Amino acid sequence: MEEEVSKVRAHDAIDGILYLLSVGLTLYTSNLDFLWIAVAVAVGGLQLISPITKFCPVYSI
Numbered sequence: 415m416e417e418e419v420s421k422v423r424a425h426d427a428i429d430g431i432l433y434l435l436s437v438g439l440t441l442y443t444s445n446l447d448f449l450w451i452a453v454a455v456a457v458g459g460l461q462l463i464s465p466i467t468k469f470c471p472v473y474s475i
Contacts, residue, residue, distance in 0.1 A: 436451035 433452050436448050439448035439451070440446060
């Protein structure tokens, strides 16, 4: 069970890094295109496909 908790924490950490990276780059460069990092990769890719396929790329890392 401890291994499952560490996987969830790692998953949350990587998602959080992607969110903060996209917001930071958007604020730093004033280019709204960097918000697509958060929308497409973190929300769209990882969080919507994971429940359907029962596979999350973050867990395999």
